[in-house]
Amino acid sequence: MTTRLPPRLSARPPETVVRRLRALSALSDVEQALLRGVGDRRSSHAAGDLLADVGALEARPRFIFSGWACRQRILPDGRRQIFSFLLPGDSISIVGRSHRELCAVVALTNVETGDARGVVEAADSGRAPGLAQALAALEAQEQTLLLDHVVRLGRQTAYERMAHLLLEFQRRLQLAGVGDDRRFPLPLTQEVMGDALGLSIVHVNRTLQQLRRDGLLELRYGVAILLQPERLAEIADARPAAPGAPAVAPAGRDGLEDSARA
Amino acid sequence: MTTRLPPRLSARPPETVVRRLRALSALSDVEQALLRGVGDRRSSHAAGDLLADVGALEARPRFIFSGWACRQRILPDGRRQIFSFLLPGDSISIVGRSHRELCAVVALTNVETGDARGVVEAADSGRAPGLAQALAALEAQEQTLLLDHVVRLGRQTAYERMAHLLLEFQRRLQLAGVGDDRRFPLPLTQEVMGDALGLSIVHVNRTLQQLRRDGLLELRYGVAILLQPERLAEIADARPAAPGAPAVAPAGRDGLEDSARA
DNA sequence: CGCTTCTTTGACGAGCCTCAAACTGAGTGG
DNA sequence: CCACTCAGTTTGAGGCTCGTCAAAGAAGCG
Numbered sequence: 220m221t222t223r224l225p226p227r228l229s230a231r232p233p234e235t236v237v238r239r240l241r242a243l244s245a246l247s248d249v250e251q252a253l254l255r256g257v258g259d260r261r262s263s264h265a266a267g268d269l270l271a272d273v274g275a276l277e278a279r280p281r282f283i284f285s286g287w288a289c290r291q292r293i294l295p296d297g298r299r300q301i302f303s304f305l306l307p308g309d310s311i312s313i314v315g316r317s318h319r320e321l322c323a324v325v326a327l328t329n330v331e332t333g334d335a336r337g338v339v340e341a342a343d344s345g346r347a348p349g350l351a352q353a354l355a356a357l358e359a360q361e362q363t364l365l366l367d368h369v370v371r372l373g374r375q376t377a378y379e380r381m382a383h384l385l386l387e388f389q390r391r392l393q394l395a396g397v398g399d400d401r402r403f404p405l406p407l408t409q410e411v412m413g414d415a416l417g418l419s420i421v422h423v424n425r426t427l428q429q430l431r432r433d434g435l436l437e438l439r440y441g442v443a444i445l446l447q448p449e450r451l452a453e454i455a456d457a458r459p460a461a462p463g464a465p466a467v468a469p470a471g472r473d474g475l476e477d478s479a480r481a
Numbered sequence: 482m483t484t485r486l487p488p489r490l491s492a493r494p495p496e497t498v499v500r501r502l503r504a505l506s507a508l509s510d511v512e513q514a515l516l517r518g519v520g521d522r523r524s525s526h527a528a529g530d531l532l533a534d535v536g537a538l539e540a541r542p543r544f545i546f547s548g549w550a551c552r553q554r555i556l557p558d559g560r561r562q563i564f565s566f567l568l569p570g571d572s573i574s575i576v577g578r579s580h581r582e583l584c585a586v587v588a589l590t591n592v593e594t595g596d597a598r599g600v601v602e603a604a605d606s607g608r609a610p611g612l613a614q615a616l617a618a619l620e621a622q623e624q625t626l627l628l629d630h631v632v633r634l635g636r637q638t639a640y641e642r643m644a645h646l647l648l649e650f651q652r653r654l655q656l657a658g659v660g661d662d663r664r665f666p667l668p669l670t671q672e673v674m675g676d677a678l679g680l681s682i683v684h685v686n687r688t689l690q691q692l693r694r695d696g697l698l699e700l701r702y703g704v705a706i707l708l709q710p711e712r713l714a715e716i717a718d719a720r721p722a723a724p725g726a727p728a729v730a731p732a733g734r735d736g737l738e739d740s741a742r743a
Numbered sequence: 744c745g746c747t748t749c750t751t752t753g754a755c756g757a758g759c760c761t762c763a764a765a766c767t768g769a770g771t772g773g
Numbered sequence: 774c775c776a777c778t779c780a781g782t783t784t785g786a787g788g789c790t791c792g793t794c795a796a797a798g799a800a801g802c803g
Contacts, residue, residue, distance in 0.1 A: 292632060296719045300632045321625055363583055365627065366564060370554060372634035373562045373679030377791070408749065417635030419792050424751060457558045639759070670781065681760055686783060750799070757792075766783070773776085 232284040232331065233258035238396050239308035243356035246349040253341055253350070257282055257333035264330045271312055271324040278312040278320050280339045286330030287406055290322045291414070301415035303364055306388075308395035313339060314358040328406045372417050375457070377426045380416045383455035385436065389445055405443040494546040494593065495520035497657050501570035504656060505618035508611045515603055515612070519544055519595035526592045533574055533586040540574040540582050542601045548592030549668055552584045553676070563677035565626055568650070570657035575601060576620040590668045634679050637719070639688045642678045645717035647698065651707055667705040 233255045240246060240254060261284070264270060270288055271278045288305040302322055305311065311324055313335060342351035367387070371380045385405075392403040413423040430436035435451055437444040445451055495517045502508060502516060523546070526532060532550055533540045550567040564584055567573065573586055575597060604613035629649070633642045647667075654665040675685040692698040697713055699706040707713055 292628065294632070294636060294719045298636045298719065300635045302628055302631055321621065321628055359583065365631070366554065366583055369564055369627070369631060369634065370556070370562045372631065373677075374556060374560045410749080415635075420750085421752090421793080422791055425791090428751080457556045457560065672781080682782085683761080683784090684759055687759090690783080744803100746802080748799100748801080750797105752797080753795085755793085758790085760789075761787090763785085764783100765785100767781080769779090769781105771776100771778080773774105 232261070233333065235284060235308040235395050235397070236282045236333070239394060240350070240353040240357070242394055243360075244349050244353035246353065247347075250341075250347050250349045253338060253347065257335055257338060258284070260334035262332055262334075264326045264332065266326055266328050266330075268326045268330070269323060270326055270330070270332070271320045273320060273323050275312075275320050280313040280335040281311045281332040282335050282338075283307055283309050283311065284331040284333055287327040288324055288330055289327055289411070289415070290320075290324050292322050299414045300417070301411065303361065303368065304388075304415070306391050306395060307397055310335060310354075310357060313354060314361050327411060368415075375455075377416070377418050377422055378429060379454055379457065380418070381412075381423070381426045381430060382435070382451045384412070384416060385430075385443060385445060386448065386451055386455050388443070389448070401446070401448060402442060402444045404441055405438065406441050494523070495595065497546060497570040497659070498544045498595070500658050501656060502612070502615040502619070505622075506611050506615035508615065509609075512603075512609050512611050515600060515609065519597055519600060520546070522596035524594055524596075526588045526594065528588055528590050528592075530588045530592070531585060532588055532592070532594070533582045535582060535585050537574075537582050542575040542597040543573045543594040544597050544600075545569055545571050545573065546593040546595055549589040550586055550592055551589055551673070551677070552582075552586050554584050561676045562679070563673065565623065565630065566650075566677070568653050568657060569659055572597060572616075572619060575616060576623050589673060630677075637717075639678070639680050639684055640691060641716055641719065642680070643674075643685070643688045643692060644697070644713045646674070646678060647692075647705060647707060648710065648713055648717050650705070651710070663708070663710060664704060664706050666703055667700065668703050 236257060237246075237251055237254050241251075246254070264286075270281075273292075283305055285307050288311070290302040290305070291299055292302070293299050304327075305324065311332070312320055338347075338350060339354070341347040342354050345351070364387070367383070371383050375383065388405065389398065389400070389403050392398045393400060397403060409423040409427070410420050412418075413420050416423070418426070427436065427438060431438070435445070435447050435454075437446060498519060499508075499513055499516050503513075508516070526548075528548075532543075535554075545567055547569050550573070552564040552567070553561055554564070555561050566589075567586065573594070574582055600609075600612060601616070603609040604616050607613070626649070629645070633645050637645065650667065651660065651662070651665050654660045655662060659665060671685040671689070672682050674680075675682050678685070680688070689698065689700060693700070697707070697709050699708060
């Protein structure tokens with residue numbers, strides 16, 4: 220369950236968070252120090268742990284240092300829908316901090332978090348405008364990711380959804396200082412990916428196989444390698460094929476049928 | 482394009498908004514008066530008009546008095562995804578007011594709106610705690626609706642999605658004082674519903690026919706009547722069939738296959 | 744080394760999409 | 774008043790995508 224990551228793919232705990240927020244807003248030295256202080260109050264959670272419950276009013280704001288989590292809802296008949304993934308550098312219960320969590324937050328791997336109450340209070344008090352702006356940007360980013368997810372589920376094929384999700388992971392992790400522009404740790408089971416993308420386990424597997432066969436993806440030992448990120452982006456964003464490729468007349472979208480010809 | 486509503490299904494402009502917010506938080510007389518003042522600065526928009534653009538920083542907060550709108554995104558290849566519907570009593574650019582609109586807001590029918598800047602300023606200033614709480618609750622409600630939408634798209638069949646959406650409309654409109662517990666105006670084309678539910682026009686039509694054949698829905702002249710709201714709720718929420726019906730062993734979910742037997 | 748969890752593959756069927764065309768109703772203009 | 778048009782709805786036929794059922798490999802773990 221726990222990931223075995225090549226050491227070079229990971230980053231030191233509080234730096235991940237600092238890095239993320241600095242990319243969103245200029246932070247004063249005081250603000251950065253405050254942020255690093257989050258590393259002092261750490262807690263560990265095992266894979267499967269509930270990090271925040273639905274309607275938890277008292278939910279403590281936290282940052283994730285390492286590990287993956289997700290927001291999810293379980294339907295009465297057992298079906299699960301994952302709304303978003305929480306990666307190193309992400310926050311829990313900070314976004315929309317005026318109201319309670321609207322869904323459960325569950326650890327997908329072992330997770331290390333830090334208490335962010337101090338940071339949130341500083342931002343709310345007006346003493347740390349840079350932090351406040353960074354947290355607001357974090358909120359906007361999350362909302363954007365959720366909208367992307369809706370588009371994936373509503374208007375994309377399995378192949379496109381997977382390409383989109385893999386790119387999202389690569390980009391987000393790189394921002395957090397994990398992985399590079401092609402490689403990143405991917406400690407998810409295919410069931411989890413299916414519950415996020417609205418697909419069955421079997422179809423997730425077949426879609427991944429297809430990506431492999433198309434020379435777009437390598438996936439071993441919990442590490443993913445995007446072999447042709449640009450090509451993946453074309454697929455994910457429903458854009459016409461690359462200029463090098465023979466032009467398809469009406470901007471045909473690329474799906475499984477494209478690669479099935481090969 | 483414009484709806485022809487039986488008069489008794491509609492409500493007077495600013496009262497819709499007052500009614501909505503009073504359901505969310507106790508409002509003082511001053512706050513209610515402030516809210517009614519929104520009715521003084523009205524504007525009208527034709528069906529198809531862009532009410533707020535993506536990334537519009539200066540977007541003015543507004544309330545919708547009458548008509549329907551939606552948040553949407555258009556993909557590069559022309560596919561459209563609708564994120565949410567905005568009904569009488571709903572707000573534009575109020576939710577997440579710290580950051581810009583993340584998607585386009587488009588009028589689906591003729592729409593009447595009122596300027597809400599005064600209300601938002603009063604809430605932010607701390608002078609109107611009741612309003613502030615109501616706006617926060619409004620924000621939470623919208624987020625919940627968006628999550629419901631994700632579940633629909635990711636984990637429900639066409640039949641379930643449609644049942645869920647119809648119930649959402651009925652409940653929201655009733656809160657706004659439009660329609661009753663069975664009837665409500667539904668001024669959407671099947672194409673629009675398809676773009677929201679991630680379905681093709683043809684399949685939307687077939688799903689509606691199925692609901693009609695199952696005695697669950699009547700839909701004429703832009704007015705929908707839910708003939709068995711409880712039954713629809715069971716279908717939409719993926720719950721086992723009603724107690725009266727013969728029990729299905731493993732909480733089987735009801736879809737088209739259920740009614741196909743009839 | 745057996746257990747469990749996860750991945751992989753095959754076979755089959757159902758849900759949903761695409762193409763195509765007929766039908767309806769509301770304008771619009773001769 | 775009657776074509777004619779245009780947008781929307783409805784229906785049929787056929788096929789691709791994806792889900793379900795089933796079972797056989799891997800891989801981690803006690």
